[in-house]
Amino acid sequence: MPGRGALVGLFALLAACAPAAWVPAQDGTIHLPPGFRINTFVSGLDAPRFMAVSPSGDLFVSIPSRGQVVALPDRDGDGKADRVVVYADGLNRPHGLAFFRGFLYVAETGAVVRFPYRPGDLTGGKPEVVVPDLPPGGGHWTRTIAFGPDGKMYVSVGSSCNVCEERDPRRAGILQFNPDGTGGRIFARGIRNAVGITFHPRTGELWATNNGRDWLGDDFPPDTILVVKDGVHYGWPHCNGSRVPDPDFGRPDFCKATALPTAEIQAHSATLGLTFYTGNMFPAEHHGDLFVGLHGSWNRSVPTGYKVIRIPMQGGRPGAPQDFATGWLQGDRAWGRPVDVITGKDGALYVSDDRAGLIYRISHSNR
Numbered sequence: 001m002p003g004r005g006a007l008v009g010l011f012a013l014l015a016a017c018a019p020a021a022w023v024p025a026q027d028g029t030i031h032l033p034p035g036f037r038i039n040t041f042v043s044g045l046d047a048p049r050f051m052a053v054s055p056s057g058d059l060f061v062s063i064p065s066r067g068q069v070v071a072l073p074d075r076d077g078d079g080k081a082d083r084v085v086v087y088a089d090g091l092n093r094p095h096g097l098a099f100f101r102g103f104l105y106v107a108e109t110g111a112v113v114r115f116p117y118r119p120g121d122l123t124g125g126k127p128e129v130v131v132p133d134l135p136p137g138g139g140h141w142t143r144t145i146a147f148g149p150d151g152k153m154y155v156s157v158g159s160s161c162n163v164c165e166e167r168d169p170r171r172a173g174i175l176q177f178n179p180d181g182t183g184g185r186i187f188a189r190g191i192r193n194a195v196g197i198t199f200h201p202r203t204g205e206l207w208a209t210n211n212g213r214d215w216l217g218d219d220f221p222p223d224t225i226l227v228v229k230d231g232v233h234y235g236w237p238h239c240n241g242s243r244v245p246d247p248d249f250g251r252p253d254f255c256k257a258t259a260l261p262t263a264e265i266q267a268h269s270a271t272l273g274l275t276f277y278t279g280n281m282f283p284a285e286h287h288g289d290l291f292v293g294l295h296g297s298w299n300r301s302v303p304t305g306y307k308v309i310r311i312p313m314q315g316g317r318p319g320a321p322q323d324f325a326t327g328w329l330q331g332d333r334a335w336g337r338p339v340d341v342i343t344g345k346d347g348a349l350y351v352s353d354d355r356a357g358l359i360y361r362i363s364h365s366n367r
Helices: 004-017
Strands: 036-042 051-053 059-063 068-072 085-088 096-100 103-107 112-116 128-131 143-147 153-157 173-177 185-189 197-199 206-210 223-228 263-265 271-276 290-294 307-311 322-325 338-343 349-353 358-364
Touching: 051 096, 051 338, 059 096, 096 143, 096 153, 103 143, 143 197, 197 271, 206 271, 223 271, 290 338, 290 349, 307 338
Parallel strands: 271 338
Antiparallel strands: 036 358, 051 059, 059 068, 068 085, 096 103, 103 112, 112 128, 143 153, 153 173, 173 185, 197 206, 206 223, 223 263, 271 290, 290 307, 307 322, 338 349, 349 358
């Protein structure tokens, strides 16, 4: 049995690596650039995750902990949800949402289902299973979905582990399907955990966030932003960041042939949802910029993340990341954890928070 000194050391290590301590939301203040303001769009949700805007402009959000998708209409346009309506229930850890050609698609942890959707619908009928056999669960259980300008459906599937050689080649990558679920194939590999995926509104490129592996120190490897291309390998588990061989699974020659990230984010930030700003409310210099939710670290001695960043786009390429919305982390205590970001029909930026159970609306004094 370990001695008392060893146990004290173990507890100290675990304490240092724990997520930032929780404090009540009312103790926090969100800081934004001049001219921007934030309000609570809806509260009282049970760990809301990923969002989608319906053709009618209603905001939908997944609630994996309850197996639900809920609709959050704001028909009076006051910047707050009128009510919370359960659109679908009884799902298996639903996460990613996407509206496409008369359907709401929902990515569960082991399947993709879709609901017939008519403009204005707030409750769904019986779902149709279009992809019945995604690799389920695992260390990274979320599945995120997006439709490209090519009309194809893209689904991200995270790794089953921190770092390992996967037995199922569909893990740690992005899959492509026809909208009816046929024609499934591996689109890209070597992406450890692409929780967020989206398409560039002008170029049609597929962009993704990627969470780097754990237990290599406070500052390595970085989280990354990727432009994902067909048939390309992005390195994991053999390489981290910009082709740095992994100490456990490294293959230097292989790493030389992998794709470089488009941008690097502070290690352990837990980079999740991302969106290109496509509204008209924000100042012109923000149009087309990339906004990213950083969920926050759980195994870094000094917590990091817990914010929304802006990545200015310059000639279609990303500039240096900038803090946009901060304040969820106060010292070593956090009262919220940003997850997803999305541009609303009104031009505001919406942010989900699965710790505080809120969705925020960020607007600008231009409107």
